[in-house]
Amino acid sequence: MELIHRNLLIGIHDALQETFFEDRKYADKVIExxxxxxKKWGSEDRKVVASIFYDIVRWKKRLEYYIGESAKPSNIYRMIVAYCLWSKTHYKKMEELEGVKIADILTKLKKGTVPSKAFEHSIPDWLVETMERELGKSWEDEMYALNEQAPTVLRANSLKTTPKALIxxxxxxxxxxxxxxxxxxxxxxxxxKNVFITSAFKDGLFEVQDASSQLIGKLLDxxxxxxxxxxxxxxxxxxxHLAALMQNKGQIIALDIYGWKLTELKRRAKRAGAHNIEARLIDDNKTIKRLHxxxxxxLIDAPxxxxxxxxxxxxxxxxxDQAFIDRIKIEQQQILTDYCKIIKxxxxxxYATCSILPSENTKQVQTFLKNNPDYSLLKEEKIMPSQGYDGFYMALIERKA
Known part of the structure; x- marks a missing residue:
């Protein structure tokens, strides 16, 4: 059994509290x-903390089954104990944690089964229904893949290096x-590894970008x-990535509705040596109309x-939740309709998303093409998590003469 020390466990507890109950902060920002x-934690300690934190976030619903009730602030230590027992990570004084008793958890673990697909895959009940409805029989294969830990993939910045040189x-x-x-x-x-402290990162030799995401720039041609x-x-x-593919020649206009994101973009572009990018804030409809x-x-990398x-x-x-997905689908169609006139x-x-739901992907494109007959689909790519990397959808569309 692996041993987790008390000070690390307290750190994990506090991070989970922030993620689930204190303004529901993003997990990556919380762990960062x-x-x-x-700073005094060693590299192995930091790795253990990050791994356990993300695993508990990932398997929250299953852990709720083991402790017998839903997550709440007073239950976080019980969830950690359940995770330690389930994953054979050992904290030698578990009973001292907020008076946690482990007998009931051990009884459920010995059964080896959980009462529903939602508990098995650790997802909300509504998501089971949505995945089954949209993906059919393959939905469980994708959920198994989505519950694996993501690999860390870098994109070598071709403005400064090559993949072999980066290695x-x-x-x-x-x-x-x-x-x-x-x-x-x-x-x-x-x-x-924490690659952000390397000289290679500080010198702009790479960005962290999943392999599937890197296909978007390539497909846009x-x-x-x-x-x-x-x-x-x-x-x-x-x-x-587009700037690197264009070798800094030509112009890229980067639009967004959030100024702070564009500020971060400018900082990253400077580090990467990307000089052909102009950031513009979308503060009203005129910003888009001027580009018609x-x-x-x-590129529409849609919400x-x-x-x-x-x-x-x-x-x-x-x-x-499902209501959020229903709202975002309306927004996706509106963005397609409003922004499509930008191209000559x-x-x-x-049109790209990091969703695997056809209602956000193929069906959105079909609706757009039906309403805009002067556009035609050239190519469509669907990348599923079970293929190894992130799930993405991409549709290359041409504005016809």
Missing amino acids: RLLKAH EELRAENVESFLVADYPDAVELEEK VKEGMRVVDACAGAGGKTL GTADRL CSGLGVLKRNPDSKWKI IGGKML
Whole structure:
């Protein structure tokens, strides 16, 4: 049995409290703050804390079954104990934790079964219904995959290096990695490491970007000298990839409704040496109208449920519901309708989501094409989590003459 020390357990407890009960903060931000606040923890301790924290977030509903009630602040220690027993991670004074008694948990563990699919896959009841309705018999295969830990994949910044050279740079800093077949810029870590403290990161040699996400820039088929609009740029992960594919030649206009995300994009672009990006805040409809008919390529990385990336964002399944998905589908269709006019006649746009639900993907594109006959579908790609990396959907659409 692995041994977890009390001070680490207290850190995990506090992080779970923040994630589930204190403003429902994003898990990645919570763990980042926790690790920064405990600089004296060694690398192995930090790895244990992050791993257990994410596992408990991921398996929350199953752990609720083992403790006999739903999560609440007073139950967090009981959930940690249930996780320790289930995963054979040992805390030698479990009974001292808030008076936790382990006999009932052990009884349920010995049964080896749980009463429903929602408990088995540790997802809300509504999500079982949604996944089964939209994906049919394959939904459980995808849930098994989504409950695995995500690999860490980097995108070598071709403005500054190559994947092979990046592997050597990282090896010099005690980070082992390898090339990923069929993903020309991808490098995968052999084990999770804090790559953000490396000189390679500070020098802008890479960005952390899942292999599936890297296919988006490739499918959009950008060329040097083009005018490209990234309509939902966020903090710019895909924008930076487009800049690298264009070798800094041409123009990329990065749009978003959040100024703080564009500020982060500018900071990342400077580190990456991407000089052909102009960030613009969408503060009214005129921002979009001024761009009508001006772009050779348009990327719409649309807001979505995020169900394709639960491997790396397991907390999101506890923070959305069916009503949220219904609202986001209306927003997706509105964005497609409003932004499609940005491309020139003969130009191409890529509609992408990190969802695996057809109602957010293929059906949205079908509805758009039905209402806009002067656009046609050129190519469609569906990447499922069971294939190994994040789940993504991409549809390349042309504006016809």
